[in-house]
Amino acid sequence: MRENPYYRGERTDHFDGRRFFNPTAEADPTFADVLRWRFEKRERAPWPSRVAPPPPDKPPNRVFGASLRLSYIGHASFLLQGFGLNILFDPVWSQRASPLAFAGPKRLLAAGVAFDDLPPIDAVLVTHNHYDHMDLPFLSRLARKCAPKIIVPLGNDTILRAADSSLRAEARDWGGIVELSPDISVRLEPAYHWSARGLHDRRMALWASFSIRTPAGTVYCVGDTAYRDGAIFRAARKDNPDIRLALLPIGAYDPDWFMRRHHVAPEEAVRIFLDLGAQAAFAHHWGVFRLTDEKRDEPPERLARALERAAIRPELFVALPPGSVRRYDLAARTFSSESEADSLEENA
Secondary structure (H helix, E strand, O other): OOOOOOOEEEEEEEOOOOOOHHHHOOOOOOOHHHHHHHHOOOOOOOOOOOOOOOOOOOOOOOOOOEEEEEEEEOOOEEEEEEOOOEEEEEEOOOEEOOOOOOOEEEEOOOOOOOOHHHHOOEEEEEOOOOOOOOOOOHHHHHHHOOOEEEEEOHHHHHHHHOOOOOOOEEEEEOEEEEEOOOEEEEEEOOOOOOOOOOOOOOOOOOOOHHHHEEEEEEEEEOOOOOOOHHHHHHHHHHOOOOOEEEEEEEOOOHHHHHHHHEEEEHHHHHHHHHHHHOEEEEEEEOEEEOOOOOOOHHHHHHHHHHHHOOOHHHEEEEEOOOOOOOEEEOOEEEEEEOOOOOOOOOOO
């Protein structure tokens, strides 16, 4: 039996001594399931070969006070600025979400912030090790620029250090907490997903969501998850009764019979939003890398219909292109686009 190359530890309710698992897990897809998904005859919606790029964002050096500035990089990548900290979520700048430079899902839109325009990064939160969430070349390049703290679920620190020994990686289990400052902490939350970097390491590193706890409320970030019974999201609301902002995936769901075990459709993202009791949400995981069969613009279209059916105002849960910026005043519980917000930056 192949040993776990990334992590060794005691058995828990989500680790059997060799592999991690979801406590309410459905069975992993079989090889036959994968072959059916890849080769069955089905209609695969076309994607455009090119999309006009929106203008990129040029973030300030720092944002202070209880105002959060959220810049959407694209796919699952965000830059969150507030309370004097700069935090990157699942940063991917590479042209392909793949172990190969010449094959695999190719980026349709450039990152919403150019690498050279990034402010000093204090922390990077990586939810799991799939190639569309863990971009090792980018992390090495960033480490040479500013050496941020990288927070990952168990086992992923081994992957990072094997790729680049200079990466400052800290790993935690679900429920683990990392202090970023005297007032700001990060807690790892469960997610219904899985992990792998190759053919033989499935579920040998953990996956997670993150809750960023501030004096004025919590930001909840989901990288990838299924909905399943929704229990983990209702539990997150009990642990974090003041969720101001949720970063929620809405894409990579078709065909449903296969993807529902790993990802959420827009209607399920709305259910997560309601389960969390969040004040506002920003949608991601659509329109940049083609991973599944739905058309490129279908996720935000379905999100708009789901919000209407749930009687939720569309400005509370937005789906915007890379380069977009939103402001969230956690103390006043207000939010706006960058053009509507007063400038609160303070360039150091």
